Amino acid sequence: MARLTIDRETCKGCGLCAEVCPKHLLALSREINAKGYHPIGIEQQDQCIGCAFCARMCPDAVIKVEK
Amino acid sequence: MGQKMLMKGNEAIAEAAIQAGCRFFFGYPITPQNQIPEYMSKRLPKIEGGCFLQAESEVAAINMVYGAAGAGARVMTSSSSPGISLKQEGISYIVGAELPCVIVNMVRGGPGLGSIQPAQSDYYQSTRGGGHGDYRMLVLAPSSVQEAVELTQEAFDLADKYRNPVLIMGDGLIGQMMEPVEMPERKERTDLPPKTWAATGWKPGCGRDRAVINSLYIDPAVLEKHVNHLYEKYAVMEQTECRWQEEMTEDADYVIVAYGTTARIARSAMRKLREEGIRAGLIRPITLWPFPAAPIAKAAEHANAFLTVEMSMGQMVDDVKLAVEGKKPVHFFGRTGGIVPTVREIITQVETLAKEGK
Amino acid sequence: MAVVYEKTKLLTDKPLHYCPGCTHGIIHRLVAEAIDELGIQEKTIGIAPVGCAVFAYDYFNCDMMEAAHGRAPAVATGCKRVNPNNIVFTYQGDGDLASIGAAEITHAATRGENITVIFVNNAIYGMTGGQMAPTTLPGQVTTTSPYGRDPSLCGYPIRVSEMLSTLDGPAYIARVSVHDVKHIMEAKKAIRKAFEMQINRKGFSLVEVLSACPTNWGMTPQEALKWLEANMIPQYPLGVKKEVE
Numbered sequence: 153m154a155r156l157t158i159d160r161e162t163c164k165g166c167g168l169c170a171e172v173c174p175k176h177l178l179a180l181s182r183e184i185n186a187k188g189y190h191p192i193g194i195e196q197q198d199q200c201i202g203c204a205f206c207a208r209m210c211p212d213a214v215i216k217v218e219k
Numbered sequence: 220m221g222q223k224m225l226m227k228g229n230e231a232i233a234e235a236a237i238q239a240g241c242r243f244f245f246g247y248p249i250t251p252q253n254q255i256p257e258y259m260s261k262r263l264p265k266i267e268g269g270c271f272l273q274a275e276s277e278v279a280a281i282n283m284v285y286g287a288a289g290a291g292a293r294v295m296t297s298s299s300s301p302g303i304s305l306k307q308e309g310i311s312y313i314v315g316a317e318l319p320c321v322i323v324n325m326v327r328g329g330p331g332l333g334s335i336q337p338a339q340s341d342y343y344q345s346t347r348g349g350g351h352g353d354y355r356m357l358v359l360a361p362s363s364v365q366e367a368v369e370l371t372q373e374a375f376d377l378a379d380k381y382r383n384p385v386l387i388m389g390d391g392l393i394g395q396m397m398e399p400v401e402m403p404e405r406k407e408r409t410d411l412p413p414k415t416w417a418a419t420g421w422k423p424g425c426g427r428d429r430a431v432i433n434s435l436y437i438d439p440a441v442l443e444k445h446v447n448h449l450y451e452k453y454a455v456m457e458q459t460e461c462r463w464q465e466e467m468t469e470d471a472d473y474v475i476v477a478y479g480t481t482a483r484i485a486r487s488a489m490r491k492l493r494e495e496g497i498r499a500g501l502i503r504p505i506t507l508w509p510f511p512a513a514p515i516a517k518a519a520e521h522a523n524a525f526l527t528v529e530m531s532m533g534q535m536v537d538d539v540k541l542a543v544e545g546k547k548p549v550h551f552f553g554r555t556g557g558i559v560p561t562v563r564e565i566i567t568q569v570e571t572l573a574k575e576g577k
Numbered sequence: 578m579a580v581v582y583e584k585t586k587l588l589t590d591k592p593l594h595y596c597p598g599c600t601h602g603i604i605h606r607l608v609a610e611a612i613d614e615l616g617i618q619e620k621t622i623g624i625a626p627v628g629c630a631v632f633a634y635d636y637f638n639c640d641m642m643e644a645a646h647g648r649a650p651a652v653a654t655g656c657k658r659v660n661p662n663n664i665v666f667t668y669q670g671d672g673d674l675a676s677i678g679a680a681e682i683t684h685a686a687t688r689g690e691n692i693t694v695i696f697v698n699n700a701i702y703g704m705t706g707g708q709m710a711p712t713t714l715p716g717q718v719t720t721t722s723p724y725g726r727d728p729s730l731c732g733y734p735i736r737v738s739e740m741l742s743t744l745d746g747p748a749y750i751a752r753v754s755v756h757d758v759k760h761i762m763e764a765k766k767a768i769r770k771a772f773e774m775q776i777n778r779k780g781f782s783l784v785e786v787l788s789a790c791p792t793n794w795g796m797t798p799q800e801a802l803k804w805l806e807a808n809m810i811p812q813y814p815l816g817v818k819k820e821v822e
Contacts, residue, residue, distance in 0.1 A: 155578060166598035166791075166798040172758050189597065204582035205758045211602030212593055213584040243659060270658045274651065275684035282648035282681070286655025289642045290622070290663070294655070312645050418640035418656065420663055422619035431634045432642040 154202025156194050159214040163191035169206035169215060175199050178206060223401050228364045229254035229297075229394040232323060232387065235371040236295050237262055238405055241321070242269045243294040245283035247276055247302060250335040251391040252325035255297040277302040281309030281322075288318035289432040291417030293375050297323035299391075300341050301332060303349070310384055311350030314449070315434025317416075319378035321371065322356075323387040325394040328557035336557025337391035337480060342534035345388050346508040353446050355453050357385040357460060358507040360478045364398035370505075372405065377460065379411045381452050388507060390530065392480040392559065456509055463511035464503040467493065471500025473569050474518045476539050477528040478504045481560060485528050488565035495566075497573050507535070512542035524577050525549045526568055528560060548577060587613040589638045598798020600788045601629060601697060603755045604764070605636055608668065608695055611769040612639065615776065621664045622656055624649040628670035629703040637668075647678020650685035653692045664775055666693040672702045675711040675735050682741070682783075689746035689780035693771045696737060699788040700809060707793030711735045714812055719793070734812060738785045742818040748779035750819040754787040754810060756802040767817075779821055787813055 163185065169192055170178040177199055180190040192214075194200065202219035226234070233255045236244075244263060246256035256273065263269035274280035280296050287294040298306060303324045313320060326341045328334035348354045357377055361367035367389060374385040418430040436442035466486065468474055473492070477485040482503040492499040502518065504511050515525070524547055527536040536551045543549050552568045554560045587609035595601045612621050618639055625633035627646035634641035644652040649667035657665040674682050674696050685692065701719055702708040708721040712734045716725040726734075738752045749771055753764035764786055771782035787809050789801035796804060 154581070162592050164597035168598055168798050168802070171799055171802075202581050207582040208758050208761050209603070211595065211598065211600055211606075213588060213602065213606050216583040217581040218578040219581045243655070245655065272654070272658065275680050278648065279651040279654075279681050279684065282645060282651035283655035283658075285644070285648075286624070286642065286652035286657075287659045288655070289652070290656045290659035292659040294659075308645055309648070316643075418622050418642055419660055420620045420622065421640045423638075425619065429638070430640040433634055435631065435643055 153198065154200040154217060154219040155197065156200055156206070157216040158192060158194065160191035161185050161187070162212055163189060163214045164212055165189035165191055166211065167192065168209045168211065172205040172209045174203060174205065175201060223399045225397050226364060226400045227254055227395065227397050228367050228389065229325065230258045231364050231368050231400045232371045233258035233262070234402065235368040236321065236375070237266065238402055239293065239372040239375040241293045241295045241375060242266065243287045243292045244271050245274050245280040245287070245294070245296050247274050247280050247298065249299045249302040251327060251394050252297050252299045252323065254394070255323060277305035278308065281306040281313070284320050285309055285313050285316070285318060288313065288320045289316065289418050291414040291419055295321040295323070297325070299325045299327045300329050300338070303341065303344070307350035310356070311348070311352050311354065312434050313384050314354040314356070315352065316432050317382040318384070318432065319382050320384050321374045321378055321387065322384055323389065326388060326390045328555065334557035335391065337559060338530045338555065338557055339390055339479060339481065340531035340534065340555060341388070342507065342529070342531060345386055346510065346538070354449060355508055356383065357381070357456060358388050359385065360388045360505060360507050361393060362479050362482045362503060364393070364396065364400045367393055368400055368402060372403065376408050376411060381456060383452060388479070390480050460506055461509045461511045461513070462505035463514055464505060465514055466501045468500035468502060468514070468518050470498055471518065472498045472523045473526060473572060474500045474502055474522045475526050475528060475565065475569070476502045476504070476515065476535070478507060478535065481528050481530055484560055484562055485565055487562045488569070491562065491566055492569050497569060499569055504535070510538045510542070512538070515539055515542035516544070519543045519546045522547055524572055526572065527551050528565055529553045530559060531555050550577070585609045585613045587618060587638050589636055591635045593636060594632055595629065596792040598789065598791045598801060599629070600755045603761060604695065604697055604786050604788060605633070607761070607765045607768050608666070609637060610765065611772050614769065615772055617664045617772070617776065620662060621666065624653045624656070624665065624667040626667070626669040626673040628673045630668050630670060630697065631704065633668050647673050647676070648681055649673070650678065650681040650690070650692070650694065654685055654690050657690065657692055661691070664693070664772065666695060666772070668695045669697065670703070671696070671698045671700065671710045671712040675737050686741045686781050686783070687744045687746040689748070691775055691778055691780055693775045694783040695768065696783055696785040697788045698737070698785055698813065699790040700734070701790050701793045703790050703793055714808060736813060738783065738818045741783060747781040747783065747819055748821045749774045749782040751817045752785040752787070752813055752815050754805065754815055756787070756789065756805045785813070
């Protein structure tokens with residue numbers, strides 16, 4: 153069981169993390185953050201394996217991974 | 220030190236810089252200032268912590284100065300007119316980032332490659348900033364090797380005091396001629412502000428803010444505030460750093476204004492004119508910026524006219540006119556291209572003014 | 578729960594100004610992590626360039642200087658010569674390093690200046706709006722090569738890492754990419770190695786990082802990474818170009 157914490161206000165919604173998630177758990181949210189981006193969100197948190205590929209790919213360092 | 224030595228101007232400036240605590244020199248060869256880097260290349264490696272580096276260009280040299288000054292060192296570079304033009308980019312950044320350093324310009328004839336002979340045609344460039352943006356440099360113009368030594372030493376203190384570059388503006392003659400010179404004993408200045416702003420390594424809780432040596436202020440309001448801050452410093456410089464020498468101006472009908480090498484020639488002319496019965500006087504600006512307008516304005520109260528003499532087509536003459544404020548005529552005589560005016564030429568100029576009753 | 582990954586303290590809290598999907602942010606993170614892991618924060622001075630990374634001084638949590646366009650290696654030289662125990666790095670883009678700063682980088686390299694250079698190659702001028710860079714690929718469309726870069730008119734892209742590797746001065750030169758996680762891990766290793774070279778006083782080290790510019794390439798972030806892999810890597814082969822013992 154792993155936990156992702158996403159700084160949704162800093163996220164620019166580029167989606168590069170979603171691209172590299174081996175479990176395809178990440179997707180852009182419907183809501184818009186203060187910067188005007190659709191921030192990334194995780195669906196089915198319980199499926200996350202904590203590989204941190206998303207965090208290593210994120211250009212804005214918005215993802216914290218715990219396991 | 221303390222005893223008299225016979226030294227070339229360029230070498231004396233280099234030694235004076237070392238005596239003032241300069242340990243870093245970055246330069247590039249160009250005539251007529253090569254003895255400065257050559258001297259530094261001999262001396263600095265023998266001094267603990269000293270470093271001489273011949274840069275790949277004047278542009279690189281001035282940016283090495285930026286890096287060394289940003290790290291808190293006393294640092295100098297030197298060049299001559301075309302090389303100083305190349306350094307202007309870096310000088311503008313150095314001013315913007317408020318870094319102290321000393322720059323020597325042994326001015327030669329221009330424009331372009333010009334000549335390698337003495338000139339004063341970089342006056343506008345030196346006194347109006349030189350590069351892009353609103354700024355000034357303290358500009359010191361020695362007229363003897365001894366004065367070059369004293370001004371060079373002081374330049375480092377002034378640079379540190381104001382966190383602004385100081386320019387020593389000589390000419391090929393000052394750089395190349397040999398004169399007896401005495402290295403003054405250096406007194407350690409304890410009143411200069413500590414360089415707590417320097418980038419020397421930081422971690423949280425180390426007792427100072429993280430150093431950011433920078434000249435970029437993307438918000439116009441913040442940049443305007445920064446430039447206003449620079450100009451507050453310049454206002455203090457104008458009040459406290461203006462220097463000049465006056466000779467026989469009290470009763471002078473004709474006041475010659477000249478600096479550097481030209482002032483020496485003008486002095487000889489002034490003395491000969493006195494012998495002829497023409498009451499001539501001399502005002503020699505030592506700081507070209509801030510410009511000593513006060514003694515010129517004072518002389519304008521009683522003098523018939525002014526004659527500005529320069530090794531250029533007339534640049535400082537504009538500042539003399541500003542100081543005189545139209546009260547008296549301001550005439551100009553200059554030679555350019557690397558030609559030095561003669562005593563006879565200056566005498567003739569003043570004699571003509573006297574004859575014509577101007 | 579243990580932390581597997583979080584933002585390094587060597588990056589400040591200031592949000593990066595880069596466009597969405599710009600890989601400058603990844604490279605910033607790798608550099609910051611290397612400084613953090615090597616425990617050299619209090620010795621490190623970073624030199625920011627002119628270009629998209631001009632505000633790097635706001636992001637790296639160490640003493641910083643901002644240099645004129647292309648002059649970062651000269652500024653780093655002055656800084657390093659004054660305090661040789663400092664760890665000095667420059668962070669420069671392709672216009673800054675390979676065009677206007679070609680002289681400064683070449684001479685810092687040939688002097689074996691004991692500094693570390695992070696060279697971000699995205700084949701375009703980003704900050705000024707997508708003009709042709711010295712590293713723009715033949716045929717690549719930019720705002721100043723609207724018909725595609727024509728080598729018969731404006732020459733060929735410069736392979737900086739290979740060129741500098743011919744010099745005797747450099748101790749370590751490598752080209753890496755950040756287009757996927759595997760390559761990001763390799764890039765991290767190279768950047769760390771470059772700093773270690775400096776710590777061990779081996780001399781000049783440079784890591785060229787192939788980077789994506791989705792905005793000025795006119796692509797989505799995902800397309801940009803694919804384009805980088807398919808087009809830039811053949812032009813700019815990855816690997817260690819020089820390494821001294």
